Amino acid sequence: MPGSPAHFLSVDEALDRILGRVGALQPVSVPLPEALGLVLAEEVRSSEDHPGFDNSAVDGYAVRSRDLAEGEVLLEVLGEVYAGRVSRIPVGPGQALRIATGGPMPSGADAAVMVEETWEQDGRVRIRGPILPGQNVRRAGEALRKGQPIMSPGRVLDPAALGMAATVGRAFLRCHPRPRVAVLSTGDELVEPGIPLEPGQVYNSNSYALEALVRLAGGQPRRLEVLPDRLEVLQEGLAQAAAGADLVVTSAGVSMGERDLVRTALEALGGELDLWKVRMRPGKPLAFGMLGGVPMIGLPGNPVSSMVGFEVFVRPVLLRMAGHPPQARPRHRARLAEAVDKPRDLRVFARCILEEASDGPVRLRLTGPQGSGILLSMLEAEVLAVLPEGKARMEAGEEVEVLLLDHFQGRPMPANP
Ligand code: AMP
């Protein structure tokens, strides 16, 4: 309904409504090298026994264990079995074949002896027994049986999973693709960094922070040009953003100011947009809509609000689209180092650092002024402390839930695609 008043919702209600409208993206076939971090959407089974044939676990000699029941024996060396070749020479009594690790066991031989434990001269090799049947032989099918299930849908494709897929001969895997996310900022006051500011203008920072958040959350961002507060241009920009995207994320233009035209533009395109006032700080205004089947999340314009809004609402959507369970972040609990006053009916996401305490566990300290336009509070933050609704003041020492913001978890930064 155009012009209808915004609804008040709790954070949980807003997130539920959003998640009720999105699902995992349709699986596609992805080449192994591009599948790292994606979620598997099929059952992977072993197509063959693995190993496919008995083979030697060592570099050495393929022998008959019966020849080497005890004592030292001299065997005739018939030749060599290389890895990747099958020898047609059978090993008879008193005979041996040189064999490489992974070389198929020749017929007649039932054990392999490490080269370090042998002495070869003039076509004969001296070996000390006893050698047991099957010693140093990897049996066909000992690692995997044909048809054995290896990985199930929902499995995150880590390096071992990719190696395993290759082991069973798979060059492609059916996976949920990376969500394609159009990122766009709106506002007449915005100027791209690198251009001198005129009076009243500010640099567009949200597009860059959101693009980076999307990428690190496993999405494929497409940052679009800033859209001015003009209906026709907004309309065209939103239509372009939705084309070829799985999700559109906008910042600004969703509060109730008279120049906030995003809803009007979307409705003119045949889409729908709900404007919500979410009982949270930072980031009260939030919009959720659909345009031609593509969900759109409108985050507030204030830089901290848009980043926190991403953590709370966009990240779970990206996770669900990618086939993960949609929990936002690893959750932990910690105690506040200081008292914090807050509006009773709002859930506050306080930007905090973890302070090492000499007498106990880490404590949460605010990263200075918490204004929703003060991006420094985010720059310093290691966690978001979740200060629950229903309380007007949190006391020092009170325990609260925290969302870890560590994007790299000690890993080097990923390369740009
Ligand atoms: P709005 O949501 O349009 O009312 O904007 C709220 C505040 O956020 C205003 O001070 C805007 O100038 C600022 N803002 C909006 N969009 C951006 C952006 N892309 N980058 C940095 N600041 C922004």
Ligand code: MG
């Ligand atoms: Mg604005």
